[in-house]
Amino acid sequence: MVKGESPFMKYLRRDRLPTIFCAGCGNGIVMNTFFNGMEMAEVDFDNLILVSGIGCSSRIPGYVACDSLHTTHGRPISFATGIKLANPEHDVAVFSGDGDAAAIGGNHLIHGARRNIDITVVCINNSIYGMTGGQISPTSPKGSYGTTAPYGALERPFSLADLVTAAGGTYVARWTTAHPIQLSKAIKYGLQNKGFSFIEVISQCPTYYGRKNKLRSPIDMLNWMKESSINKRRADKMEEEELQEKIIVGEFQKKPEPEFTEKLCKLLEEQCVTGKPTAIRSAYQED
Amino acid sequence: MITVNENLCKGCNLCTEFCPQKVYKESEKLGKKGIHVPVPVDEEKCKKCGLCALMCPDQAIRVDEEDNDE
């Protein structure tokens, strides 16, 4: 380790730094918490594959010094499904934005959860489309401003943690970038869970969401997250009106269930007439 | 010992604001990249909790456990 270097530098492609992210963007905090959670879960970095779609948040895997795939907008879970099925031994994680995961990629998200395939999705929810200039996303709070909502968003936002819980995710949690310790632990549990894990991170895009919504600095945005957060256990006992404008944080689901690739491998073994299934793990049989 | 990497810091001041011990202070003068890089002025108050390194979005901070300045 180089003297005076961040403890996370060993996981990064240092020739690509600094990142393109704006000053104070939450993406960098999520990267740190991921590395922290990965260390706690004792994931073998050489066995990890990171997958992303398109967006500012989707640039993350490109900075990490492991195998990675930067795919098309909304499709990282589909590509990750392919990777996991080709070799279920790999640890596969997805970085996705709220636009990537819940707008264009919404169907892939719910079906990944329904299948309970063993991938960990870290969804960086900054409530806006950052990369394309601040358009409203499916998670933008009602009344919030964006370039496509100059009078405030009219629609109801998705609660992604609830959506994925309902769709069948087996580990689901929500934290914010103002809770880096809890977030690291949730990522740890997500990586350890043998099944579909979804970690929603409420994050800051000071450049678009902040500027349009009177939260001018990243500091203002983190203070807003801290002040608005309420733990799920407490929130469950409260009325809906009391929870308006609150960010409910904590664990939404923790319920192990049979995992998809395991079920598929078992089926192949049972049904294979040649005694050795080749459709799966085929590329790795030499190893 | 605390090190802030001038080449990586973007001057967001999250460390200055969220260090529980208020160790950092925004620098008065500009660094070589034209950014006010925070300075750990009250380093003796540091509890080595590591929060600043975990929160720095640009991986610019290192907090060493031991104060072994060779």
Ligand SMILES: Cc1ncc(C[n+]2csc(CCOP(=O)(O)OP(=O)(O)O)c2C)c(N)n1
């Ligand atoms: C098929 C397709 N449609 C639209 C786009 C334009 N586009 C790029 S990124 C993006 C949304 C980004 O928002 P989000 O996923 O929330 O990520 P963020 O940038 O906020 O991290 C859109 C609509 C695209 N690249 N490809």
Ligand code: SF4
């Ligand atoms: S536009 Fe927003 S999301 Fe994109 S890098 Fe800047 S602050 Fe982050």
Ligand code: SF4
């Ligand atoms: S390690 Fe903790 S106490 Fe020390 S400077 Fe960082 S945040 Fe402050």
Ligand code: SF4
């Ligand atoms: S948190 Fe990091 S990037 Fe932001 S001012 Fe502190 S050292 Fe610089």
